[in-house]
Amino acid sequence: MSLSAEHGGLIPAESADNPSFFAKLPPEQKVRAVKLIEERRKRRAQALFHKIYGEQDTVWDGPSIMGGLVEPGQVLHRRELYPKHMEFFKATNWRESCFMAANRVGKTFGGGGFALACFLTGIYPKWWPGHRFRGPISAWAAGDTYETTRDIIQLTLLGEISYNGGRKVMDGRGIIPGSRLGRNTWRSGVQDLVDTIAVKHVSGQWSFLGLKSYDQGRKVFQGTGRHVIWFDEEPPADVYGEALIRTATVGGLVMLTFTPLSGMSDVVLSFMAPEDKPATFD
Numbered sequence: 239m240s241l242s243a244e245h246g247g248l249i250p251a252e253s254a255d256n257p258s259f260f261a262k263l264p265p266e267q268k269v270r271a272v273k274l275i276e277e278r279r280k281r282r283a284q285a286l287f288h289k290i291y292g293e294q295d296t297v298w299d300g301p302s303i304m305g306g307l308v309e310p311g312q313v314l315h316r317r318e319l320y321p322k323h324m325e326f327f328k329a330t331n332w333r334e335s336c337f338m339a340a341n342r343v344g345k346t347f348g349g350g351g352f353a354l355a356c357f358l359t360g361i362y363p364k365w366w367p368g369h370r371f372r373g374p375i376s377a378w379a380a381g382d383t384y385e386t387t388r389d390i391i392q393l394t395l396l397g398e399i400s401y402n403g404g405r406k407v408m409d410g411r412g413i414i415p416g417s418r419l420g421r422n423t424w425r426s427g428v429q430d431l432v433d434t435i436a437v438k439h440v441s442g443q444w445s446f447l448g449l450k451s452y453d454q455g456r457k458v459f460q461g462t463g464r465h466v467i468w469f470d471e472e473p474p475a476d477v478y479g480e481a482l483i484r485t486a487t488v489g490g491l492v493m494l495t496f497t498p499l500s501g502m503s504d505v506v507l508s509f510m511a512p513e514d515k516p517a518t519f520d
């Protein structure tokens with residue numbers, strides 16, 4: 239019988255999911271064993287960040303997470319198959335980076351979300367080709383309305399709403415490893431939308447993330463400097479301009495991930511090479 243080191247030798251590896259194994263344990267060991275198993279399940283459910291972009295394909299062995307964005311048994315393909323995503327990460331070495339691409343290709347969680355998780359936690363995979371901040375950061379992530387920010391960005395980064403001893407918390411099953419999430423505040427006037435949340439950085443200090451919406455106008459993006467501002471969906475030009483100012487003072491960067499549904503807007507055009515721009519826009 240092999241004993242699982244993960245469980246302090248208490249639970250044989252092959253019995254971890256077998257109810258009859260627990261029935262045989264003395265009561266005091268049973269409580270401990272159940273706690274250990276629960277902890278293992280929790281860790282598995284919060285491990286997406288460490289599982290995507292592997293050297294080899296892997297299968298997601300956790301539960302359905304992020305409202306079904308990743309399902310049990312789903313193949314998480316090796317990073318070799320994501321050259322465009324790697325190119326986007328590399329582009330974060332610039333002040334402005336943009337992942338303008340079709341729908342459902344992984345712009346939100348595999349693109350901007352993963353990059354932001356690296357910046358906030360300070361955990362940069364060994365293959366990471368993008369920018370590296372030296373310490374903890376202060377960041378904003380924004381969508382076009384508070385509702386889409388909650389239903390897409392918040393879900394992708396922090397997971398779903400759950401309750402811990404009656405307290406409303408995020409379940410940590412998003413792309414930011416749940417074990418890194420600290421205290422959050424809630425935005426008043428919008429149900430279940432996180433306003434700010436602390437994220438534990440590898441240095442032991444805290445990074446801060448704020449969630450915003452740009453239908454609230456340019457003014458909500460005023461304030462102190464931010465190291466990273468991520469727009470998931472195309473922002474209006476004045477909001478984008480404000481983000482450039484906010485990041486300039488601290489040597490920060492702005493990331494954009496979107497499908498260009500609004501056609502040749504000012505922001506889309508600003509990322510196009512002169513030779514690719516339609517003649518009428520020159």
Ligand SMILES: Nc1ncnc2c1ncn2[C@@H]1O[C@H](COP(=O)(O)OP(=O)(O)OP(=O)(O)O)[C@@H](O)[C@H]1O
Pocket residue numbers: 290291306307308313314315320340341342343344345346347348349497
């Ligand atoms: N790096 C990845 N590894 C494995 N699966 C991924 C990865 N990125 C995305 N996916 C899968 O692709 C789906 C779409 O991902 P995501 O929502 O990030 O795409 P999107 O381009 O932002 O979509 P939309 O156009 O709806 O905004 C997810 O449900 C997920 O299962």
Ligand SMILES: [Mg+2]
Pocket residue numbers: 345346347470
């Ligand atoms: Mg998306």
